[in-house]
Each structure stands twice: as C-alpha cells, then as structure tokens.
Amino acid sequence: MKIAFIAIKGVDIIGGIETYTVELGKRLVRSGHEVIVYCIKTPEYPTPFRQDGVLFYPLPTIHHKYLEKIVLVFMASLHQFKVPELDIVHYHAIGPSIFSFIPRLAGRKTIFQSHGHEWERSSWNIIAKTFFHISEKLTFIFANDASAVSKNLKYYYEEKYKKSVTYIPSGISPKKPLSASKILRHGVKKSEYFLYVGRLSQEKNIEELISAYIGLEDTPVKLIIVGKERPEDTDYVTKLKTLAGSNKNILFVGPAYDDELVEWYSNALAYILPSRIEGLPITLLEAMSFSCCCIASDIPANTEALDNKGLTYPLNDHKALQQQLEYVTKHVAKRQLIGRNLLAHAYKNYTWSFISDEFIKLYSTNLSIKYKGTVA
Known part of the structure; x- marks a missing residue:
C-alpha cells in the first residue's frame, strides 16, 4: 500500500501527533509499504527528504497561529493528487480532517484519526472552537473511516454519530534505560x-x-x-x-x-x-x-x-x-x-508494532484487500 499522512509541523517537533506519525510511518515502511508525510517547509527542511524510509514532503504555509496548520493541510490535500497510485490518505485530528473529502474526488480512501477534542483547548478563541465543532460533524460525513487513540474518544464518537470507530492507541518504542551522562x-x-x-x-x-x-x-x-x-x-x-x-x-x-x-x-x-x-x-x-x-x-x-x-x-x-x-x-x-x-x-x-498491525488491518479493510500482517 501507498499511504500519505496529512500533516505534521516537522520531524524535530516534540508533539503527540508528530511522534505518532514518525513512529507509525517507519514501521509501515518496514512492513513493506510506502509512506509519505507532509510537513511544514522550513530553512532546515526546504525540499523532500527521507528518514527511516519515510518520504517527508515539506510544503509552504502561512506562519500564523490560526492558519499555519490548516493551510498546510489544504496544500497537502491538493498536492496528494500529484502522487500516483496513492491508496490511503490519513488525516490527523479534527480541523485538518475537514479536507478529507478532497482525496475522495480521485477515488482515494481517507482515514480520520482523532487525538482528542481540539475545541476543548483554551488556546483557541471562540471562532476556532466553533470551526472544530463544525469540522467534527463534517468529518464523519467526508471520511471513509475513523479511528481514535483512546477508548473514551471511541465511545464518544460512536454515541454521538452512530458510526463505528476503531480504537488504536498511542504507542511506545521499547528502549534500554541509560545512566545519567x-x-x-x-x-x-x-x-x-x-x-x-x-x-x-x-x-x-x-x-x-x-x-x-x-x-x-x-x-x-x-x-x-x-x-x-x-x-x-x-x-x-x-x-x-x-x-x-x-x-x-x-x-x-x-x-x-x-x-x-x-x-x-x-x-x-x-x-x-x-x-x-x-x-x-x-x-x-x-x-x-x-x-x-x-x-x-x-x-x-x-x-x-x-x-x-x-x-x-x-x-x-x-x-x-x-x-x-x-x-x-x-x-x-x-x-x-x-x-x-x-x-x-x-x-x-502500547507497542508500536501492535499499533502498526492494527492500522494495516484498518487500511486493508477499507481497500478490501487481504490483510498480510506486519513485519515490524
């Protein structure tokens, strides 16, 4: 499968969605799949580059609190048309997911993944919070399928929208402890x-x-x-x-x-x-x-x-x-x-191998192909 993730701010950002995308992406690559991750174009990362087998594609945006991410997602939603034989377009979070209808115009499957209720964040003003509420409602119309990182989110969406949501949690990468140096x-x-x-x-x-x-x-x-x-x-x-x-x-x-x-x-x-x-x-x-x-x-x-x-x-x-x-x-x-x-x-x-396996199942179900499992 060829999968595109829309979108993260950058590979050098400490953030839940950034970590999630990088960790999941490299394990999907190890399982034999192609992965593209859209991110913000910066002086450090002005052109496409590969890391752990994942192709990161920087795109320009407007550097503004309320516009930076949404403009990036819109640009990525258009750019994905240029990617041949793309199977899955994976949207992170409410807000960006409002554009999940765009890839479907080319017959591509879109997956929405919820990481939490964006409209609860105090950093957003009333206009932004209203947008997130509207985006949430439209996402369950536009996207082919949905997943959530917690059981609480899964139950919330299923009760509110009467649609099945797949629970796939966040994960950890087992590492050996290190002494202080x-x-x-x-x-x-x-x-x-x-x-x-x-x-x-x-x-x-x-x-x-x-x-x-x-x-x-x-x-x-x-x-x-x-x-x-x-x-x-x-x-x-x-x-x-x-x-x-x-x-x-x-x-x-x-x-x-x-x-x-x-x-x-x-x-x-x-x-x-x-x-x-x-x-x-x-x-x-x-x-x-x-x-x-x-x-x-x-x-x-x-x-x-x-x-x-x-x-x-x-x-x-x-x-x-x-x-x-x-x-x-x-x-x-x-x-x-x-x-x-x-x-x-x-x-x-909460291992990434388990999470990768679950996403391959979800993608395969939407593409109506036989699940082959992960090698990660």
Whole structure:
C-alpha cells in the first residue's frame, strides 16, 4: 500500500501527533509499504527528504497561529493528487480532517484519526472552537473511516454519530534505560528530580505542578521541565518562569531528543503529567516504558493510560498533587513497585508494532484487500 499522512509541523517537533506519525510511518515502511508525510517547509527542511524510509514532503504555509496548520493541510490535500497510485490518505485530528473529502474526488480512501477534542483547548478563541465543532460533524460525513487513540474518544464518537470507530492507541518504542551522562550538566542525580516532558502550553497545566512543588518543604529533589515553547506560548512560559521565581531547583531545560530524553526518563524519581486535556498522552506512555513512577491529573485520558496502576490526583488541586509528590519521595519501595507495574502494562498494551498491525488491518479493510500482517 501507498499511504500519505496529512500533516505534521516537522520531524524535530516534540508533539503527540508528530511522534505518532514518525513512529507509525517507519514501521509501515518496514512492513513493506510506502509512506509519505507532509510537513511544514522550513530553512532546515526546504525540499523532500527521507528518514527511516519515510518520504517527508515539506510544503509552504502561512506562519500564523490560526492558519499555519490548516493551510498546510489544504496544500497537502491538493498536492496528494500529484502522487500516483496513492491508496490511503490519513488525516490527523479534527480541523485538518475537514479536507478529507478532497482525496475522495480521485477515488482515494481517507482515514480520520482523532487525538482528542481540539475545541476543548483554551488556546483557541471562540471562532476556532466553533470551526472544530463544525469540522467534527463534517468529518464523519467526508471520511471513509475513523479511528481514535483512546477508548473514551471511541465511545464518544460512536454515541454521538452512530458510526463505528476503531480504537488504536498511542504507542511506545521499547528502549534500554541509560545512566545519567548528558543530563549531568544540569546538576542532577538519579532519583533526585521530578520530571515533566511535553509542550509548554496552557492545556498542559504546568503551573499546577510548579505550585505543588513549591509547597514541598526543604526538598532536595529538583523539578525538571523538558519541552519546547511555540511562539504562541511565549506569554504562558513567561508566566511559568515568574511563578517559579528564583527557585534554583526548578529547571527549564528546553527540548530533549534521543539519548538525552532517554536519560531524563531513566533517572527520574517520578514523572508528572498535570494536563487539563489529552487524547492518549505519548509522554506518559514513554515514562511508563522506563519504569517511571507516574503521577497524573485524573482526566479520562490519563486514567485510561494508567489503568489504576499509577497515581492520580484531582485536576486543579495542587495541594493533592503536592501530597502525591511527598508520598513518592518518602516511599521508595512503593514508587518502584508502581514503576514496575506500569512498565509491564505499557509493554503489554502500547507497542508500536501492535499499533502498526492494527492500522494495516484498518487500511486493508477499507481497500478490501487481504490483510498480510506486519513485519515490524
């Protein structure tokens, strides 16, 4: 099969959809399929290039908070007509999926994949949120088929639109833990820091984590915040740094990739995800795969991922989060047991090989061809 993904911002972006597309794409290639991923044209990536067998095709867009992604998706939806013998066009997320009717004009099958309710994000204004509501309704008319990264999303769509939605979760790539090396420059030691990894955006609710951490009394444990801010998040990140104040144990270390990111996960005392909104959080699954003791807000996506094997706290209750931080600091054996249980849970339910296999089945069903399985 030949499959096109529409669309991601870039291969060097820490984001759920970006990670999902790259990981799924390279496994589909290993299974013998051709994969094209549309992304934003940048000075670093001005022309098409291959990575792990996947063909990335950069396209121009308008660099504006409300227009950048939707213009990119529209351009990609038109460009796919130039790709011969394309079988599946896979649209990520509500919003971009409104264009899923375009490839069908050429008889191509379109798959919509939901990563969460875009209209819940506080970063969007009322016009954008209205657009996402309209896009959601039209997507279930335009697209040939639909999938969702969480069971909660699947049940929501099936109840609302009376159509079958395939549950295919986010995934993790099994990697060996690494001892601290690159991260030592930040003055950290094993099991002596709390960790957050992800976007520095409002829906991640990082201020709640900082407030909970500040409430701890005389703790030697640092708080490490790993992630990259987008231009539209500058004011929010300024707010976070103001909240952190002069506390030298709260470190904003920027984005981390490859071995450095593995080191952060491998040596953390605990991983914390205080999000207000998630689809199925890849960073939480990644932390679980490194046997991290995980603490998360009690939103449905987080509780689904943890499956009663990690620790949760009521969203918007930083005192409750503070108590969980204190608990895992004091109870070493318990936090290690939580980490081991989460590791087993992640490896059983969230491997990319399983996810690749499920998408090949979904694509094959829509193309009415015999499923051959994955070799990834």
